Amino acid sequence: MTTQQNVGIYTFQAPFGKILALKEDGIIKARSIRYARSERFQEPVPVQPSASEIIFPDKIPVCPQNLSTLLDKLIGKTDLDLFDVEESTQYVSVYRPDVFEQDEKLPVIVWIHGGSYEIGCGDLATADPTDWVKEQNIVLVSVSYRLGIFGFLGGNEKRPANLGLFDIIEALKWIKANIESFGGDTENITLFGQSSGGDAIAHLMISEGVEGLFHRVIIHSAPLGLRNERKKMSSEFLSKTEHFTAETDILEIIENYKNFVPSFLRYGLKAAMPFGVQYGFPPLCNENEVMEKWMLSAKKYDLLIGLNEDETAFYLKASDSWNKYFNQGFGKKILNKAIRVTTDIIYGKPAETFAENYAVAGGNAYIFKIHSRLINNFFGAAHAFDLPLIFGNEIAWKSSGLLKDIPWKYMQENGRKLRRLWTEFARSGKISDNSDIPDLLELRKV
Template sequence: MKFQENTNTHLFKTSFGKILGLKENGIIKAKSIRYAYSERFQLPVAIQSSDSEIIFPEKTPVCPQNISPLLEKMIGKTDLDSFEVEESTQYLSVFRPEHFKENEKLPVVVWIHGGSYELGCGDLITADPTDWVKEQNIIIVSVSYRLGIFGFLGGSENRPANLGLFDMIEALKWIKNYISDFGGDPKNITLFGQSSGGDAIAHLMISDGAEDLFHRVIIHSAPLGLRQNRQKMISEFLKKTENFTAQSDTFEITDNYKNYLPSFYKYGLKAAMPFGTQYGFPPLCAEEEAAGKWKENAKKYDVLIGINDEETAFYLRTSDRINKFLPKKIINKAIRSTTEMIYGKPAKEFAENYAKASGNIYLFRIHSKIHNHHFGSAHAFDLPLIFGNETAWKSAGLVKNVPWKYICENGNKLRSLWTEFALKGKISDHTERPEILELRKV
């Protein structure tokens, strides 16, 4: 189908192909560009450039997954009519300022979404980067990749491990090759991820094949405390699901795998994230080699890493059972200890080890200082600050009783700081900080 550029669209004439973008709210969105393709339980194959014309689909492609009642309560209802379920979900979207100088090369931030390696996609409305792109004059690329059983459970001949990580590497290769055609600087690429997206980025830093594809990383709320000693749980999970083959029905897989999850409670906190990156399988090293690899690469990547002050309030303060039977003092103590165990202490140790290896690294912590804010600075509290978008967040339980003006004022300053880091790999002591932020160079 031939298409013509009009006042509401922009035609990117790239070396990958002609790509139609949509002008909206001062930016141009080129959405759902396929960067690779895969068969079930197979490595991704890069899409080659062609003379074809690429137009964004009506619905957003999303990997098969189960709806999370917790996310619906805390972040927002899922509009199923907006998504198209697809196993080969290797798509990315490019967001660029509409007003653009010829030959300008803008810094590029690549968004790797979270969701415990089993939920979400790159193009959720709550992570629409319009505000950030327009304010800070940068390009943001959001990446979708395979999730759950399709992307992060493997270890046998028929089920390779880390397929979702391989998807991300293919996306980064595409960005490196083609982002200059959108006005981006391929020599200034920063990865930004939250939760499992941040965990994935930490592992991309030590992945074979990811060398020279990015220069800086911003890691929010990575559950690094869950990364070790996972192989026994993964092996059991793999064995329980070995009846899922290339011929199995997609929805049968997503409907049935969750029945096995209660049997993993014996593994403790790790069972909260049954899917994930797997050491000892490509593109990753053995688990005992990971710390050494991060030290080896410390001079390659600038790092900004941190957490929210009450991460696990996202889970513990939403539980009716816990809140009914346990006093508030005990719940707060549990939030403090589990936040430090899963997020805080591992981030601090990562930062200190990286700095000892002469790496350039900053450590941050985000607080909520709103009185009567039930969830406080829980997991994902950073997302409305970074992405803005009041319409998407107005009904989210996570920010109930938080004035949007407060989020907007702190978010503007936070986006400015993070953009400064993406531009220069450092943050000046003189740049204004939001009141919610603790930040230091380690």
């Protein structure tokens, strides 16, 4: 399976072809393997197996997107020199331990990144799985897919809906066909996603064309409270951007589409996420059929779903204007109340309802909530607080405003326990009552 071990370069022989990988930090990384190609506003076409060696690129491919000042402030600055912008952003990266038995079959965890269906990619440093892969002896695959206008806004013949969802499905087909060559178990594949990545996974569970591609799901902080009654907003957004065609310059699209977003404020909280999956278009059913479809899927997939206690503090406490008026006294109480209410509406109640309906339908479901437990932590367990716990990587998170009041030792000690628990679920679909639960985690079988 491997060659050239003396220089840290490995060759994996997969059905897809000979794939070069790099040995580094105790794991082997086969990075940025293209699984599909696409023209603008068209469905992905799977890439055919290659007769020549498949070499990892120098830079990380990323879908065209606007940089987020909020993410820069709370998670860390983006080093643009590390990325290569391209529209056809269908890539997977495979990570596995560098010490393994020839015929070993490891559980596979597929990472679907978040970012409001608008920003990010599968291979950000803040989601580097090195710690997880080494500690728990797993194979992890990260997926990059089209975002924003290119992947999650459509509804007519010229611009189909749900293209980013089709991308992810093609990635899952590639993983099913090739992951055994990396030591992964094709019969033990768990999808793991955070934020819009978790929302995408919930909808992959009821998508056409996914039969047999995965077996379990771990859903973090999915904004399921924003999923309903989006059709009118999406139709208006599509209409206002119809002048963006297959020939329009990328920069013109990226610089101008946001001009239309403020007009959606009348649609309420859902306007905070203008892009998303669209019901009534392939591979999804109509909106009024969704609940029934989820309940029918209950016996197919083991479910672990939950949230952080203070999700919307990520947005509300990062606002200078909010903090100017609501950071002390009675104003602080109002702000904290707003965080509790909006967290429950967008994340909490929908996750609880999802898990309970799933269990009623005969599904195996666990629900969790992550707390901060630190008195002086300004943001609490805000949106994305779970990411450094799951992925570790102190270097990537050292400049994070989100963790400015938190000792890294606290994150690492709790993170090791959380990674162990989530891997236990990925291996078997169960979490033992005797497992070591981190102090910041509230977990129950539904």
